């Protein structure tokens with residue numbers, strides 16, 4: 001239990017009580033009163049007070065809303081932190097919301113107390129809001145009271161814990177934005193932070209919970225992001241820029257863009273969508289990248305297409321006829337791990353491609369992109385996430401699901417295709433039967449295509465001996481590519 005409040009005694013009452021205990025003390029009292037000058041007498045009263053007032057076990061720290069002329073970070077942190085600590089014993093609350101906020105802000109009313117426990121001790125918070133009689137001077141502060149013996153712990157680890165938790169709460173409340181060079185201004189009351197960029201709120205609902213992919217791979221990505229966030233000091237120590245690069249590759253509709261949105265929603269990082277075709281040259285690229293903000297994800301989608309527009313490094317001085325861009329791969333690489341890579345803090349680069357094999361080897365060199373993530377066709381286990389997202393079925397308790405999983409594992413079908421199928425009807429049975437026939441059909445088409453390829457291979461072998469048949473083999477191969 002929290003220690004009870006102190007008792008106070010007036011000095012003269014204490015003195016009288018003490019002095020009346022013995023005749024000797026009576027004598028002292030009369031001597032003091034009759035012969036001792038007032039100043040000296042008050043000094044003795046003071047001594048008695050110090051001696052007899054019970055020692056307080058508690059210490060109270062006052063946390064004002066201002067620190068000098070600046071806001072007090074500890075006050076703001078406490079305000080944020082205590083929102084989540086309001087218990088049933090609190091009698092009066094304050095609630096508010098600005099137009100740009102999505103959620104209500106709840107805090108305690110003046111005079112209300114909150115008891116918080118940390119490690120194995122308890123502390124008590126009281127919110128104080130006092131006004132001068134005219135109402136022109138307002139003082140807002142928190143009183144934090146705890147056992148004196150815990151002073152070091154509270155001032156050290158407890159207050160650090162309050163600040164860290166409040167940062168986490170703030171991060172979760174943050175509105176994530178999507179920046180683009182093609183958007184002008186902002187449709188958001190917060191405005192856009194980046195110079196030449198327009199922005200909108202990122203309303204993409206994708207999260208790691210809704211993303212259908214192998215659970216092991218998903219965990220690896222989340223762990224990697226978490227480690228990255230915690231490693232500010234590590235990056236400093238090893239002399240590396242605090243940034244991380246991910247290459248997402250795989251066929252269309254496997255969730256590369258959805259993964260980027262899930263990363264942004266998870267980290268509460270803004271996304272800067274970099275359209276290389278609208279960047280004129282390396283200088284322009286530099287300006288564009290430097291006007292991005294920290295704690296952001298810089299995305300270049302379809303980097304294989306961009307790199308056909310981005311010219312070869314040997315060919316840097318000629319302008320590309322097709323797109324008029326003079327951005328070079330070395331210009332991009334300079335920002336990934338060259339001298340310019342240290343711009344800003346907490347940056348994540350994400351490149352996506354449908355064709356990893358078409359990428360310049362310079363981009364694939366070990367250490368360049370920290371993680372290569374293969375977004376592949378859907379697997380049976382990943383399908384469970386889709387079923388839970390779209391049908392609200394938990395644990396795959398529908399009899400058709402097992403069969404669908406087996407079918408999915410034996411062919412190539414993308415999560416996007418399955419998602420489309422899962423939205424065809426409101427009736428779960430109808431939907432799942434539809435998925436079975438869709439995947440069966442796909443399996444049949446694949447095995448037909450494979451048969452054709454093997455026939456083509458035979459034709460190619462024969463064509464080596466017969467010039468006339470060579471054109472036939474090319475057609476066959478084209479068909480396969482279609």
Ligand SMILES: Nc1ncnc2c1ncn2[C@@H]1O[C@H](COP(=O)(O)OP(=O)(O)OP(=O)(O)O)[C@@H](O)[C@H]1O
Nearest residue numbers: 210211212251252253254255256257258415416419
């Ligand atoms: N792994 C997935 N998990 C959940 N939904 C997915 C997944 N992959 C695709 N989808 C669904 O399909 C839609 C398209 O996917 P997305 O745009 O992320 O694919 P992509 O890999 O970026 O494709 P592209 O290569 O064409 O850009 C998404 O909006 C989502 O509804």
Ligand SMILES: [Mg+2]
Nearest residue numbers: 256257258301
């Ligand atoms: Mg995409």
